[in-house]
Amino acid sequence: MGEFAKAWGYIPPIGIIFAAIGSSVIPLGIYFINQWLHKIGDPPWKTSEEQDEREK
Structure with a gap:
């Protein structure tokens, strides 16, 4: 996991996500x-009338 952590960087806690x-x-x-x-x-x-035309 050391290589993955270096490549990915800091992974925030799940609560932050x-x-x-x-x-x-x-x-x-x-x-x-x-x-x-x-x-x-x-x-x-x-x-x-403009809003009515947009809804159609």
């Missing part, structure tokens, strides 16, 4: 949930 992945996945998930909620919940007067 999960935190790094979560720091991208959680905001992305919130963004998509927010878009979905706006799509199903915005009143008709709030949507513009």
